[in-house]
Amino acid sequence: MSNTDGGWNPQDPYSQDPYSRDRYSRDPYGQQPRQPEPFDPYGPRDPYGRPANPYGRPDYQPRQPPAQPGQQAWPPEQPPAQQPGQQPGRAPGQQGLPQYSAVPDPEPAHGLVEEPPTVGRAWRWAWSAFGASWGTWVLMSVLLGVAQGAVVLVFSPSALDGILNATDPAAVDAAQAAGRTITAKGLAAAGTAVCFLLQALLYAGALAATRNRRVRFRDFFLLRGFGGLLGYAVITGALGFVSTAVPMVGWLVQVVFTLLLLPVPFLLLTGAGFGRALGGGIGLVLAHLPATLGVYAIFAGLGVASIVTCGLGLVVVAPAMLLVGAYLVQRWTGEGVHP
Numbered sequence: 320m321s322n323t324d325g326g327w328n329p330q331d332p333y334s335q336d337p338y339s340r341d342r343y344s345r346d347p348y349g350q351q352p353r354q355p356e357p358f359d360p361y362g363p364r365d366p367y368g369r370p371a372n373p374y375g376r377p378d379y380q381p382r383q384p385p386a387q388p389g390q391q392a393w394p395p396e397q398p399p400a401q402q403p404g405q406q407p408g409r410a411p412g413q414q415g416l417p418q419y420s421a422v423p424d425p426e427p428a429h430g431l432v433e434e435p436p437t438v439g440r441a442w443r444w445a446w447s448a449f450g451a452s453w454g455t456w457v458l459m460s461v462l463l464g465v466a467q468g469a470v471v472l473v474f475s476p477s478a479l480d481g482i483l484n485a486t487d488p489a490a491v492d493a494a495q496a497a498g499r500t501i502t503a504k505g506l507a508a509a510g511t512a513v514c515f516l517l518q519a520l521l522y523a524g525a526l527a528a529t530r531n532r533r534v535r536f537r538d539f540f541l542l543r544g545f546g547g548l549l550g551y552a553v554i555t556g557a558l559g560f561v562s563t564a565v566p567m568v569g570w571l572v573q574v575v576f577t578l579l580l581l582p583v584p585f586l587l588l589t590g591a592g593f594g595r596a597l598g599g600g601i602g603l604v605l606a607h608l609p610a611t612l613g614v615y616a617i618f619a620g621l622g623v624a625s626i627v628t629c630g631l632g633l634v635v636v637a638p639a640m641l642l643v644g645a646y647l648v649q650r651w652t653g654e655g656v657h658p
Contacts (some may be wrong), residue, residue: 361592385490416569436650438613444656445642448528449635456524459539463521474510477503505564507557512556519548522584522640529656547587547596554580578615579604585648603651614643 320417389497449456472479477498484490497503497541542548554576562573583600591599618640625632649656 359535410499436647438610441643441646444646445639448532448642449639450530452534455534455536456638457634459524460638463517466517470510470513475507504560508556508560511559512552515552515555516548518585521641523588525641526585526588528642529645529649532657543590544587547593549585550593551583581611585645607651
């Protein structure tokens, strides 16, 4: 029985291609040329006249005669019918890979703010966060302000003597002279360090506001990285000592280093190590120097303006500026902020 797999490919007695042009130009005996045979759309047949596709295979494609220049092959080739459930471009019965829908873009977790940080956005967010818990902020500012004032008096005996003897000019002069000694300046620098540790409670509250807009009293006492905060307090005290021991130049050094180290307390409270927080804080300031200068200038201006209110304005200004700093540091480090 003849094999019909792939179509019948008859061979003439002289091993000539049945579709070769020589077959149509001369007969097997090399005699007179003869006309080409009409094309059989049912495919070539065997010597007994049987069709090459007797079983009606649907995927059978009969061999086509070579197309003449400028002539389109006939019949046109049609792609095999697609079976139900078959993926395009795959043969019937071939297992395809599962199709998955496109992964949507991630959305900000818990509705956190992901917009580009600017001083204007930070200012608006800070006042909004302050208004959400203004009672807590004002109370903590008053308590810490009173505590810092007490620390200053304890670590500056000459200042306390001057206040107690304000009506005695000779006692006031003696107190001022005592305050200019190296010992008095070193003691005052220690008081500056302690005052920063008290102010770190406000830093912690501002950082907590970036995660939850309404802050509670216990949020101010969650001091992570307390060892790093102690190291930063020593730096703050040293800068205070230099500013009083070396007039003008020391003050300029204190201003520059305070500017460069503005983000460091926030980084320490997030759990960063001391060295990493110092390097990261300076890097953030240098990378966003215009915004940092703007915030620093606003804070200095508001601090000077609070003198009109005898320092009472700092009860509102200090928390607002710390909230501005917390917002910018969180956004500069790629963290989200609660709206």
